[in-house]
Amino acid sequence: MKNLSHERYVKSVINNINCSGATRNKIKEDLLNHIQIKSLETGEEDPWKLMGDPYEVAKEFGENMDSKYDNRYYYSEYEYKSKTRVFGIPLIHINSRRNGLAKGIIAIGGLSIGIISLGGISIGLISFGGLSIGLLIALGGLSGSLGFAMGGAAFGYYMAIGGAAIAQHFAMGGYAQANVAIGDTVKGIVSLFKTKGTGNVLLKAPVDIKEFSKAVHDFYPNIDRITFKIINFFASNM
Incomplete structure (x- = not known):
């Protein structure tokens, strides 16, 4: 029995x-x-x-x-903490235990918190995860960042790229909302759309890249070169 x-x-x-x-x-x-x-x-x-x-x-x-x-x-479960510490924090902390928490300069785990963070739920300066929150960069299924966010649903103050992308300045996605928005359905001040768009400057894809570039420069005359190349790439490939 x-x-x-x-x-x-x-x-x-x-x-x-x-x-x-x-x-x-x-x-x-x-x-x-x-x-x-x-x-x-x-x-x-x-x-x-x-x-x-x-x-x-x-x-x-x-x-x-x-x-x-x-x-x-x-x-199959593993935890490692490096002996090297920075301000009392492990340089590397890896925790693959179920629901394990990793806290380090470089953190990898189910829940990870670090400068560079990778995990199911990830919080860091640069963050990668299913749910990702990054001060500078966040990549994940659901991501949020003050800098750059990319994911299925991405929320970024500066720039967001994703299925649904919402940002203050630049957004590219299936649904995009920002000052400069590029996507299928968009809402912005400068809006480049395929299906539906709202905004002050409305451009329907495919677009003359010079016309789009001028509209962006008129709104952001001091836009940096890298950002300009990124949004032009998306605009050119719609």
Whole structure:
């Protein structure tokens, strides 16, 4: 008869080990047998008391691979902090644990906070993630930045590029809203659109790039060269 608490415990261990299906089943079988034997010997039914933290058990598997599993499994969660610190913060912090938090100058994790940050939820000066918030640059599914934001939905003070892009100054996307807006459906002061546009200067794609450039220069006479090249690239390829 199955012991449900044993099954749940073994499942918790297995979830922290990356391996093939056959190896997974073998590890599961061996762990269940080991727990059951230990339970009979001690009279203790609680596998957490018998074996300890499932995470630590999985870690032990990873550190002591046995040839009977053909070395085809390994410990899948990982955390690293560099000894080098800047103002008390690790130079590099990597945390691949489930829901793990990484905080460092360079941070990589499920939730990451750093100068350069990469994670499912990422916050940093330069940020990459599913949900990305960056002071200077943000790239992600949903991104927000005071500088440059790019993503499925992008919100940037200076520039945004995405499926839906909203910014104060420049935006390019399926839906774009900014002072200079380029996209399918747009709202801006200078608006270059394919389907629908609102604004003071309305230009329908395809557009004469000289006409578009003049409209942008009239509104932003001191626009920097890099920004000008980026928006001209998007305008030329609509």
